[in-house]
Amino acid sequence: xxxxxxxxxxxxxxxxxxxxxxxxxxxxxxxxxxxxxxxxxxxxxxxxxxxxxxxxxxxxxxxxxxxxxxxxxxxxxxxxxxxxxxxxxxxxxxxxxxxxxxxxxxxxxxxxxxxxxxxxxxxxxxxxxxxxxxxxxxxxxxxxxxxxxxxxxxxxxxxxxxxxxxxxxxxxxxxxxxxxxxxxxxxxxxxxxxxxxxxxxxxxxxxxxxxxxxxxxxxxxxxxxxxxxxxxxxxxxxxxxxxxxxxxxxxxxxxxxxxxxxxxxxxxxxxxxxxxxxxx
Ligand SMILES: Nc1ncnc2c1ncn2[C@@H]1O[C@H](COP(=O)(O)OP(=O)(O)OP(=O)(O)O)[C@@H](O)[C@H]1O
Ligand SMILES: CC(C)(CO)[C@@H](O)C(=O)NCCC(=O)O
Numbered sequence: 001x002x003x004x005x006x007x008x009x010x011x012x013x014x015x016x017x018x019x020x021x022x023x024x025x026x027x028x029x030x031x032x033x034x035x036x037x038x039x040x041x042x043x044x045x046x047x048x049x050x051x052x053x054x055x056x057x058x059x060x061x062x063x064x065x066x067x068x069x070x071x072x073x074x075x076x077x078x079x080x081x082x083x084x085x086x087x088x089x090x091x092x093x094x095x096x097x098x099x100x101x102x103x104x105x106x107x108x109x110x111x112x113x114x115x116x117x118x119x120x121x122x123x124x125x126x127x128x129x130x131x132x133x134x135x136x137x138x139x140x141x142x143x144x145x146x147x148x149x150x151x152x153x154x155x156x157x158x159x160x161x162x163x164x165x166x167x168x169x170x171x172x173x174x175x176x177x178x179x180x181x182x183x184x185x186x187x188x189x190x191x192x193x194x195x196x197x198x199x200x201x202x203x204x205x206x207x208x209x210x211x212x213x214x215x216x217x218x219x220x221x222x223x224x225x226x227x228x229x230x231x232x233x234x235x236x237x238x239x240x241x242x243x244x245x246x247x248x249x250x251x252x253x254x255x256x257x258x259x260x261x262x263x264x265x266x267x268x269x270x271x272x273x274x275x276x277x278x279x280x
Pocket of ligand 2 (some may be wrong): 009012067111112113114115137138139140141156
């Protein structure tokens with residue numbers, strides 16, 4: 001039995017699998033807060049149900065794809081060693097080329113492993129046409145692939161929560177409005193925006209102005225980028241936008257219906273499994 005882990009900045013996703021298993025069934029946990037005095041212990045408690053199955057069996061090999069800083073990487077390594085000391089950990093790195101995808105970065109190791117895994121999985125699923133692979137996580141990344149698997153490069157944008165966090169830190173006087181959006185009342189604010197206001201795109205109170213601001217920032221950036229690359233790659237076929245990540249459902253609502261689009265929730269973790277099993 002192997003375990004595949006996608007360690008993102010907000011959450012950790014894991015899939016416990018037998019070698020022959022095809023479907024990826026992700027389980028998800030949050031990182032312990034930075035203020036947690038026993039971060040490793042707290043992480044091990046959260047992680048154990050993901051690593052040990054109902055019969056008490058744990059994996060022989062744990063394959064990890066991580067985009068977090070060294071400190072949380074060490075927490076993860078130590079927590080895993082506590083839960084299943086016999087398991088061998090294998091940290092994936094980005095190769096120049098694998099699974100028919102060739103990385104645009106001059107130094108492939110500089111590219112996020114989550115972006116690479118999402119690209120190889122999207123290309124394996126839809127590789128006969130150009131793709132925009134969009135990962136709407138803590139950061140939103142958007143990578144363009146030619147129909148032949150050549151990565152043409154990408155964009156990194158602050159994600160939904162990160163945009164609020166930036167305003168909270170840099171403009172403290174907006175704190176109350178930001179907090180109303182962050183604490184879930186934000187969901188209510190955004191749900192209560194009347195359809196006409198949504199289309200006009202202007203807020204007449206601070207929380208709505210912030211909510212519509214991030215709506216339009218992402219909608220205009222992403223749609224403009226998709227329109228440009230749809231046109232540039234027209235000779236290779238119609239561009240398909242493949243979305244994954246915690247905010248994929250929100251982002252897909254903002255994408256121009258003229259662009260073909262699909263939400264595929266398990267994209268990164270499936271790509272982790274694909275990369276781990278690939279012959280290189
Ligand atoms: N329960 C939740 N916990 C954390 N984030 C959530 C939750 N529900 C929705 N989200 C949204 O999902 C986003 C995180 O998505 P995801 O879990 O895919 O990111 P990640 O893989 O941890 O981050 P990244 O890969 O960008 O480092 C958050 O920015 C937030 O807006
Ligand atoms: C951009 C994020 C944070 C998105 O998860 C991750 O892919 C990452 O840390 N990337 C490294 C930098 C890069 O991809 O250029």
